Amino acid sequence: MSDKLLDNVMTFETVTRDIRVAVQSYFLDERSSPETDRFIWAYRIRIVNEGADIVTLLNRHWIITNGKGEVEEVRGAGVVGEHPRLEPGESFTYTSGTPLTTPSGFMVGTYEFVNEAGEQFHVDIPAFSLDSPHAELRIN
Structure with a gap:
């Protein structure tokens, strides 16, 4: 699996207990159907062990x-069928x-x-x- 994130895409990062998590999301227009309120995103995550312990x-x-x-909560074992060491x-x-039923949203979470x-x-x-490009532009 590639260990790189995407160029020219905003990256969100945080570090907890010497574990860095970097996330990039991108809208999948070809898999979405705005006329039926189906909006699909992919996200790429890179997890880096910057500490001294094996985790x-x-x-x-x-x-x-x-x-x-x-709000929807999702819990599960591992990620994409794996338990990376x-x-x-x-x-x-x-x-x-x-997927979402709206043209915008956000995600946040934790790994154990x-x-x-x-x-x-x-x-x-x-x-x-x-x-998504279908979201109304808002300035807060």
Whole structure:
């Protein structure tokens, strides 16, 4: 799997307990159907172990909010069917996606990791926007 993120796409990053999580999202116009309120995004995530411990990703927890403020929570084991084990300095990159019934929204979440000593801990996934060309431009 490629270990690179996309050029010319905004990256959202955070570091928790020496685990860096970088996220990029992009709208999939060819898979979306605005006339039936179906908007699809892909997101690419790179997880980097910047610490001294070997860590394994156990679970994920997502909070997905659409443009109407409706919230969906998703919990599950691993990511894309895997439980990446990261030695110091190693990284793991994957791509996944989400549908919404609105042309914009955002996601935020956490990963649950365990280190070699058996200590479980949570790592933040930064909030990132899901913007489509079908969304109304708002300036706050």
